[in-house]
Amino acid sequence: MGDAAERKGVQVPLRTRPLNIGIYEVPEAARLAGLKPAQLRRWLGGGEAPPLWRSELPVVEERIGLGFHDLVQARILGELVRQGLHPRLLRRLVAEARDMLRTEHPLAHARFRTDGKRLYLELLEEERRIYDLDRRQYGFHRVIEPSLKSLEYHGEMASRWWPLGRNTLVVLDPERAFGKPVASESGVPTATLFEQYVVHGSYRRVARIFDVREREVRDAVRFEKTLADRGSRTLRAA
Template sequence: MSAVFDLLERPTYTMAQVDRLLGLPSGTARRWIDGYVRNGKPYPPVVREEHTGEDYATWGEFVETRLLSEFRSAGVPLINMRPAIEVLRAETGSPYPLAHSANLITSVGRELVKRVQDEVNLDEALQLVVLRNGQFMLTPPAETYMNAVRFNKRGDAVSIYPDPEFREIVIDPLRAFGEPVVDDRAVPTEVIAEQVRAGDSEEMVAELYELSPEQVRAAVLFELRRSA
């Protein structure tokens, strides 16, 4: 088993942490990742192959939930995306087909996604790829997701930019227990913001952690936005 596959399978967050890190309403991650029951009717998970009852999400599940979060305002139940993901799992042999850039960057991968979407009659509002002027193009939600995820040379998701306006800040499962950090030094943004709130100047904090004042400022603004 590869190290990257181990990473995607690594239990990383509680469901509550996934909601917090992705800015989702409480309980959303659990419904999407592990399914739920409403009025006695079970609804299968979108992300997992089947309900497990586990409170922890793997890194691969977190990454795919990040993609689903882009479709929250689609007006179509996200459970409708499950058939497409199931077929993509079978076609790619990966439990996390949307955590690999090849399926959304390369023309072959996009063609596969488009074919699967058509096979399962996926709602237009939930589609990842469209055919435009003879080319397979990402839809806006899929493009936003791809710009938020950092992939390694093999095309596997290894970290996420939690806010597109602050590219200095990343979420990396192997650093700071997966909490948002300033990329260069892996200093948690929460630690930086707490020290500034306690009265330390941004310049002092920057010197303490060997960061630039711009990085410290980005961490403070990021945490302010998260708590708003």
């Protein structure tokens, strides 16, 4: 595990290396969450403001790493940012949900679907009075719930993320490939399948090369194209 983590660029001492929580560098996590790396780094304490939450991974040599629950939380907050909600609301949401659910990653907690919904609507109502927000535009079912539907839970916390939906074959699972996006049946990284598709231009040929179903290749390519498109929009908005 250590060698693979080091190849990915996150240096974690042997005695503190986590098991099965995923390992992501800030640029990679930002790409998956649809955020600017600088923004995600600030949220985790890489700026003057206090961090929104503490990462699951230790900071080593001033480098911030993220675990799977960090990624889930960043993704949901990223959706709120894209909807234009004020940073103050984000901080209050994380802080008050953390106190309520007693976890550093409340947005990845199963009860955030219910208790978190009530909290979000209460905070939104306060913001609406100040900024005259359209509550329908920022409603929980419109802004947050779609992100939660793609999560799978084990016990109280999110355990898998199906970024294209749970009826597709792309998954992020912290117990597989350090949480990197993989084809759910074969475990082949989506980036690898996409790279080979670019080379060969054929779903069928790539499926034969890796001995996987053609549908896995199609879903992997669609996922990687979605990431690339979202990344270009993020850069244009920078």
